[in-house]
Amino acid sequence: MSASHDRKFFDTFLLILGILVGIAIALIVVARIIAANTSAANRQGDPMYEQQVEARIHPFARNAVAGEDNAALAVPTAEPAAATDLPAETVFQQGCVACHGAGIAGAPKLGDKAAWAPRIAQGKDVLYQHALQGFQGKNGVMPAKGGRADFTDQSVMNAVDYMVAASQ
Template identity: 50%
Template structure:
């Protein structure tokens, strides 16, 4: 399946899932959209919003550039709290650098420099998903710079290197690239019928579309008890990504068993851990959860909210 087809499908699913009851009602009227009658055809603008992938040869790269020097400052500010100042990884967060010559060992260190095949994977992932608490917040120049610095941490470029469309070919292929080979296996094990095939295929049933069911699947936003709306707002915007799901050892909101020992440490201690960062037995809490744009007051309000909701 081509990249454009995948992106078109993703855009179509997004439009369908994000449109709520109104879309469900429209779909009931218009059963001609798609095989199952869900959603609507993606527009060129919607597809363009998803079509941001970077190819190994540099196709799709935006204009701009970023240096190792600029990348160092950005990395320390936005990445080091999780990945370590030297790419060594903090707690259970991924290691980005090192691991060369370990791939034949029983437990190899799979990093950008030791395992990855293409620099485009690094640039594309940073652009889409990093930094963890604020994905897609980096400019193209900042993404170039951080990518260049991670390459530098792996001894793949010099400290005066500047990454751009013009210098991409110098670093497009990473050291382990020759060890990646095309997968010749088919997408499916089913064999195409070439003779004596069924002449007609009948659809025996159609899905039942229910506006009420769509409405029931609406996103859940944590609501605050009266008097702590500010803390709930900070939590939903900055903390829920980890504490709603228990990511990386983070105690889930409302899980009284997980919070019991923490609450016993006292509110002041927990606020200090949230502000300054803390390495616990179950996981690592970056300073302010990695959201250095939050004020101390914001973080304090969020902690107080979580304590109330988890007792």
């Protein structure tokens, strides 16, 4: 009785074990088939892929060889972006509107004729100079170029012209 029980147990056990081994082998085979159809066929040998790998693993330092063409070693020089003269409204919106838009911190507001009249009376040269170099007035501090040192002088003068024209 007990011997036949054991036998039955072993038979079932071996059967399940066999099934599991079969599944494992099937998975390995399927994985290899998929890999053969994707990785090897689509990746290896693909010039674009190899170029990317090459870029990732190429040595950090390269040596110049005497007598050879070493042009590829030339260090690319980053050209600084040339400062260009910007149109008045662009400059105003980017650098002046924060204060002059609403008349913040004592700044004469764009279009406020009363606030601008005595300033305009000083003459354009004074206004340019104050806008470019900054100045401390009775009402507050006008930072040089509105704090935008990257603006060209001409850009700032354009903005001054714009504010003056809009406030006369």
